[in-house]
Amino acid sequence: MGALDRVAARAAAAEARLDALAAPAPAFAAERAEARARFLAMGLPGRRDEYWRFTDAAPLGAPTLKPTLKPAGQAAEADARLLADRDSLTIAFTDGRFDPALSSPDLAGQGIEVQRLATLKPGAEPGWAKALFGRLELLAQTPVPRPFATLATAAATDGVLLRVTGRVERPVYLDYRHSGTVTDAVLHHLVQLEPGAELTLLETGSAAHRFVTLAEVDVAEGARFHHVRLQGPDPDRLTATAMVTRLARGATAKSFTLAANGRLTRNEAVIEIAGDGAVAHVAGAALGDGADVPFLHDDTVFVTHGAVGCESRQVFKKVLRNGAVGTFQGKILVRSGAQKTDGYQISQALLLDDGSQFLGKPELEIYADDVKCSHGSTTGAIDETALFYLRSRGVPREDATALLVLSFLADAIAEVEEEALREAIVARLEEWLSAHRTAHRTVDRTALGGGAAQG
Amino acid sequence: MLDIRNLHAELEEGGKQILKGVNLTIEPGKVHAIMGPNGSGKSTLSYVLSGRDGYKVTQGSATLLGEDLLEMEPEERAAAGLFLAFQYPVEIPGVGNMTFLRTAVNAQRKAKGEPELSAGDFLREVREKAKRLHIDAEMLKRPVNVGFSGGEKKRNEILQMAMLEPRMCILDETDSGLDVDAMKLVSEGVNALRSPDRSFLVITHYQRLLDHIRPDVVHIMADGRIIRTGGPELALEVETNGYGDLLTAEGVR
Numbered sequence: 080m081g082a083l084d085r086v087a088a089r090a091a092a093a094e095a096r097l098d099a100l101a102a103p104a105p106a107f108a109a110e111r112a113e114a115r116a117r118f119l120a121m122g123l124p125g126r127r128d129e130y131w132r133f134t135d136a137a138p139l140g141a142p143t144l145k146p147t148l149k150p151a152g153q154a155a156e157a158d159a160r161l162l163a164d165r166d167s168l169t170i171a172f173t174d175g176r177f178d179p180a181l182s183s184p185d186l187a188g189q190g191i192e193v194q195r196l197a198t199l200k201p202g203a204e205p206g207w208a209k210a211l212f213g214r215l216e217l218l219a220q221t222p223v224p225r226p227f228a229t230l231a232t233a234a235a236t237d238g239v240l241l242r243v244t245g246r247v248e249r250p251v252y253l254d255y256r257h258s259g260t261v262t263d264a265v266l267h268h269l270v271q272l273e274p275g276a277e278l279t280l281l282e283t284g285s286a287a288h289r290f291v292t293l294a295e296v297d298v299a300e301g302a303r304f305h306h307v308r309l310q311g312p313d314p315d316r317l318t319a320t321a322m323v324t325r326l327a328r329g330a331t332a333k334s335f336t337l338a339a340n341g342r343l344t345r346n347e348a349v350i351e352i353a354g355d356g357a358v359a360h361v362a363g364a365a366l367g368d369g370a371d372v373p374f375l376h377d378d379t380v381f382v383t384h385g386a387v388g389c390e391s392r393q394v395f396k397k398v399l400r401n402g403a404v405g406t407f408q409g410k411i412l413v414r415s416g417a418q419k420t421d422g423y424q425i426s427q428a429l430l431l432d433d434g435s436q437f438l439g440k441p442e443l444e445i446y447a448d449d450v451k452c453s454h455g456s457t458t459g460a461i462d463e464t465a466l467f468y469l470r471s472r473g474v475p476r477e478d479a480t481a482l483l484v485l486s487f488l489a490d491a492i493a494e495v496e497e498e499a500l501r502e503a504i505v506a507r508l509e510e511w512l513s514a515h516r517t518a519h520r521t522v523d524r525t526a527l528g529g530g531a532a533q534g
Numbered sequence: 535m536l537d538i539r540n541l542h543a544e545l546e547e548g549g550k551q552i553l554k555g556v557n558l559t560i561e562p563g564k565v566h567a568i569m570g571p572n573g574s575g576k577s578t579l580s581y582v583l584s585g586r587d588g589y590k591v592t593q594g595s596a597t598l599l600g601e602d603l604l605e606m607e608p609e610e611r612a613a614a615g616l617f618l619a620f621q622y623p624v625e626i627p628g629v630g631n632m633t634f635l636r637t638a639v640n641a642q643r644k645a646k647g648e649p650e651l652s653a654g655d656f657l658r659e660v661r662e663k664a665k666r667l668h669i670d671a672e673m674l675k676r677p678v679n680v681g682f683s684g685g686e687k688k689r690n691e692i693l694q695m696a697m698l699e700p701r702m703c704i705l706d707e708t709d710s711g712l713d714v715d716a717m718k719l720v721s722e723g724v725n726a727l728r729s730p731d732r733s734f735l736v737i738t739h740y741q742r743l744l745d746h747i748r749p750d751v752v753h754i755m756a757d758g759r760i761i762r763t764g765g766p767e768l769a770l771e772v773e774t775n776g777y778g779d780l781l782t783a784e785g786v787r
Contacts, residue, residue, distance in 0.1 A: 467586050468624040469634075472694060473612035473642035482629050482637065489628020489677075 089122030095142040096123060096230070100263055101175075103234045106199035110213040114232035117217075121226045130223055133406040133438040134377045138343055139227065139319050144262040144289055160254060160283045161309050161503045167252040168193070170239050172286045174257050175264025177237055181254055190245025190276065196267060197237040207271045208240050215295040215323040219349040223381060228321035228347070231293030235267030238292075243276040243302075250279040255286035259315070263287050268294040272302035272330075279497070282308040285341075289317040296322060298330040300354065306334040307500055308346075312511060314372040316341030321349065328354030328386070335495045337504050338365040338376055339511050345377045352417075355386045362394040362494035364504075366484070366511060367403035369435070374403035378426075381410045384417040384450075393424040396491040398484050399435035408440040411454070415446040422452035429487045430460055431480070481512040535599060535733040536560040536583075536702050542593035543582045552578040554758035555594065560702070560751075563730040567744055568737045569769060570755035571777045576737045577621065579755070580706045584618040585611050598702055612638075613645035615701030619691040619708055626678035631690065634678045635660060639697050663696040667723045685716030692723035703727070704735045709743040721746030741773035756786045 097118065103111060123140035124131040138144070168188050171181030177195060186193040194205070204212070213232040219225055241251060257264070264287035272278055276299070286292075298304045304324070310316065318341065324332045336346055348361045359382060367374035382391045397405035407426035428437030439456040461483055469479035485508060492508075495501045536558070543553040552575045560566050570576050582589050583596055585608035596603045601614050626634065640650040651659070664674060667689050679687050688708055695703055705724070709717050724734070724747050736747055744752070744766065752768040753760045756777070761784040762768065772780065 462624075463587060465624045465626055467608060468620065468626075469638075470608035471584050471586075471612055471618050471620075472634075472638035472698065473609050473645065474638055475609045475641060476607070478637065478641060479609075482634070483626070486626050486628040486677075492628075 086122070090119045092140065092142075093119050093122045093226070096140055097234055099142040100234050100265060101236050104196045104199065104236055104238075105201045106196060106204050107209075107212045108201055111233050114213050114216075114229050115234075117220075118226060118229045118233050121224050121229060124224075124226055128224070130379060130408055133408070133440070134343070134345060134375060138317050139289065139291075139345070144317075159311065159507075160252065161281060161307065161507065162250070162499065165250065165499075167250045167281065169252040169254055170195075171254040171256065172237065172264070172266060174261035175236055175266065175286045175290075178256070181256070188247060188249055190243060190247045191251070191278070192242040192244070193251075194240040195237060196235060196240060199240070205240070205242070207242055208269050211269050211271060211295050211297055213295075215297065215325055215351070216293060216321070218325070218351060219321070219323045219381070225321055225347060225349070227291050227319035227345070228293045228323070231265050231267045231291050231321070235265045235293070238267040238269070240269045241278070242271045242273070243278045244273045246275075246277040247279075250281050253280070253282045255282070255284035255290070257285055257287045257290075257315075259288070261287050263289050265291045266293075268292070270294060270296040270304070272296075272298045272304055274300040275302060277303040279305040279307070282306075284309070284311065285313055285316045285318055288315045291318070292320045294322045296324040296332065298324060298326045298332050300327045301329045302327075303330070304332040305496060306332070307495060307504075308334070308336040309507070310336065310338040310341060310344060312339040313341050317343045319345045319347075321347040323349045323351070324359065325351045325353055326357035326359055326389075329356045330354060331358045333360040333494065333496060334362070335491070335504075336363040337507065338363065340366070340368055340372070340374055341376070342372055343375045345379065347379045348381070350380075350382045350391065352382070352384050352386055352389045352391065355388050357386065357389045359390070360392040360394075360494050362392070362491045363396070364488040364491040364508075365397045365405060366508070367397065367399045367405060367435075368515065369400070369402035369404070374399070375406070376404070377406040377408070379406075379408040382412070382422065384411070384413040384420045384422065386417055388419040389417070390421040391423070392494070393426070394491045394494050395426045396488050397428045397437060398431065398487065399428060399437060400431035402434045402436075404436045404438070406438045407456070408442075409454070410442040410444065411452055413445040413447050413450050413452065417447045418449040420447060420450040420452065422450065424454040425490075426456045427487070428458045429484065430458060481509075484512060485509070535562045535564075536735070537597045538583075538594070539596075540594035541579075541582070541591065541596055543578065543589050543591045546588050546590050551592075552589075552758055553582065556755075556758070556760060558753065558760060560733045560735060562733055563728075564750045565728065565734040565736060565747060566751045566753065567749035567769065568735065568753045568755050568760070569739065569741075569772055571781075572739075574755045575758040576755050577706055580618055580704045580735075580737060583611075583704060584608060584616060609641065610645070612698070612700070613642050617695050617698060617700035617703045619688070619695060619703065619705045621707040621710055623679050623687040623691055625680045627680050629678050631676055631678050632660065632674050635694065635697055638694065642698060660693075660697060664693055666726060667693050667696070668719060669693055684711035685713070685719065688712060688716065688720045689723065692720055692727075696723070696727060701731065702733050702735070704737065706737050707739065708736070709738055709740060717743060718746060741769040744769045754780055756781055756784070761786060
C-alpha cells in the first residue's frame with residue numbers, strides 16, 4: 080500500500096469510527112466541525128505511532144464492538160462510589176446519557192454554575208466555554224497527537240460545563256454507569272476555575288463498554304483543583320481518557336486515579352503550566368490481574384513547564400500479576416525561560432509473577448538552565464525479607480502480600496491531599512485485595528508453590 | 535517445649551552446609567542462650583526454625599510442643615507459638631504499626647479458631663503493653679519500623695512478642711545496635727514476659743546482654759554444632775577468654 084493510500088485508509092477508518100457513534104450534542108457546531116476535520120486528518124493511532132507502541136489501540140479504534148453482558152456483582156463493585164456518604168453535587172451518566180434518577184435534584188450550588196453539554200442551545204454557549212471548548216485539547220496535540228481527545232471534541236453526546244467562582248466545599252461527583260447494552264459513550268467536560276476558586280472533582284466507573292472522555296480544565300490565578308478518579312474492577316472496560324489542564328499563576332492542580340482490572344485503559348494527562356509559581360501533581364495507582372480477562376493499563380503524561388518557579392510531580396505505581404501489562408509514558412518538558420522549575424517523576428511496578436510486564440518510557444526535555452528535574456523508574460518483585468517478616472508474625476502469605484501491595488502503593492496515595500479521600504482509597508484497595516484473595520486463593524497456592532519451604 | 539535433634543541444614547543455593555547436627559532441648563519456662571563466633575550458624579538456626587526460604591533441611595528434626603515445625607509454613611509456626619525477634623526488623627513503609635499488629639494478632643487468633651479482637655479491645659491491650667515498654671502512641675501510628683531508631687525497632691519487636699504471646703521466643707542478636715540504656719529497656723521488656731510456660735532462646739555474640747536477661751543454660755555454637763553447654767558461668771568464661779581456647783579444646787579448629 081502506498082503512502083497516499085495509507086493516509087486515505089486511515090481517514091476512512093477514523094470516519095467509520097465517528098459515524099458509528101450517536102449524534103453529538105448540538106452546541107459548539109463550528110468547534111466540532113473543526114475537530115472532526117482534525118480527527119480525520121490525524122487518523123486512528125496504530126503501533127507505528129510513537130506513543131502507541133506499547134498499547135494496542137485497535138479495540139479503541141474499531142468502529143463497532145459487540146455488546147457484552149457484565150456479571151452483576153462486577154458491575155456493583157465497579158460503580159461503588161468513593162465517599163458514598165459525603166454530600167456531593169452528583170451528575171450521573173448511564174450508558175453515556177444523563178441519568179436524573181442518580182443525579183442530584185438540583186444541579187447548582189454556591190460558587191458553582193453547572194450546565195450540560197447536551198442541553199446547551201446552539202448559539203447560547205457561554206463565553207468562557209467558547210474560550211475553552213476544544214482549545215485546550217488542540218493545545219495538547221502538539222507535539223504529540225491525541226486522536227481520542229479530538230474524537231471527544233468532535234463527537235461527545237454530553238458532558239458537564241462547570242464554572243467555579245468560589246471555594247466549593249461540596250465535591251462534584253461524576254458517576255458513570257453502564258448496563259451492558261450500549262457499547263459506546265463519548266463525554267466532554269469543561270471546567271473553568273476562576274481566580275481563587277477551589278473545586279474537588281470525583282469520578283467513578285465507566286459510562287459504557289467503550290468509554291472516551293475528555294476534560295478540559297482551566298485553573299486561573301491562585302485557584303485550586305483536586306481530582307480523584309476511580310476506575311474499579313470492570314472486565315468490560317475499554318477506556319481512553321484525556322484530561323488537559325492549564326494552570327495560571329499560583330494555581331494548583333492535583334489529580335489521582337485508582338484503577339483495578341479493566342481490559343484496556345489509557346489515561347492521558349496533559350498539563351500546561353502557564354503561570355509562575357503553579358503546582359501540578361498527577362498520580363496513579365493501578366492493580367491489575369490478567370487471570371480472567373487481559374489487563375492493560377497505560378498512563379501517558381505530558382507536563383510542560385512554561386513559567387518560572389513551578390513544581391510538577393508524577394507518581395505512578397502499578398501492581399501486576401497473571402500476565403497483566405502496565406505502561407507508563409511520562410514526559411517533563413521545560414521550555415526555555417522556565418527557570419527554577421522543580422520537576423519530579425517516578426514510575427514503579429511491582430510484578431507479582433514472571434508473566435507480567437511493565438513498560439516504562441520516562442522522558443525529560445529541558446531548555447532552561449536553572450532547573451531541578453529528576454525521574455526514576457523501577458520494576459521489582461515482592462521483597463522476600465518483608466514477606467517473611469510478616470509471615471513470621473502469623474500473617475498468611477496472601478494477606479502478607481496484600482499488606483506489601485498497600486505498602487508499595489502508599490507513595491502514590493499520599494499524593495491525595497484530603498485525608499478522608501486517602502482513607503476511602505485505602506479502604507477500597509483493601510476491599511479489592513480481600514475480594515481478590517477469596518476468589519484466587521486456590522490459584523495462588525498452586526502458582527506460588529506455597530509448600531516450597533524447607534523440608 | 536522446643537526439641538531439636540541432629541538438625542542439618544544447607545543453603546538452597548550452592549548447597550553450603552551450615553547446620554551440622556544441632557541438638558537442643560529447651561524446657562518450658564527456661565531461658566537458653568546461644569553464643570558463638572561469627573559464621574557459627576546461630577542466625578541460620580533461628581531462620582531454619584522459623585521457616586525462612588533459602589535453607590534446606592537435610593537431616594534431623596525440630597518440634598515445638600510435639601508438633602513438627604519443619605513441615606509448617608512460617609505463619610503456621612507462628613500460630614503454633616514460635617516467635618522470632620529479628621536482628622534487623624524490616625521497615626514496611628505505608629503500613630501503620632497498629633494495622634500490622636492487629637493483622638498479626640487476628641491472623642493468629644483466626645488460625646487458632648479464636649474470635650478476632652474487637653478494635654476497642656485491641657487498642658486497650660496494645661496501649662497498655664506499649665506503655666510498659668516505653669513505646670509512645672506516636673510510634674504506634676507510624677509505619678512499621680520506618681524512621682525508628684535501633685532501640686525503637688527492638689522495642690517494637692518486644693511489643694509484637696507481648697501482643698502475640700508466643701510460647702517459644704527466639705531473640706536473634708537483639709542486642710546488636712543497642713546502647714546500654716536501650717539494651718536495658720529491651721531486656722526489661724523480655725524479662726516481664728518470662729513465665730513458666732514460655733521459653734526463650736537468646737542468640738548473642740556478647741555476654742553483656744546476659745547480664746540483663748539471665749539465662750538458665752548457655753550453649754556455645756561453632757561450625758554448625760553446639761560444642762559446649764553449661765550454666766551462666768560459661769558466658770563469663772567466653773567473655774574473659776574469647777572463643778579461641780574453647781574451639782581448640784573441642785577440636786573445631
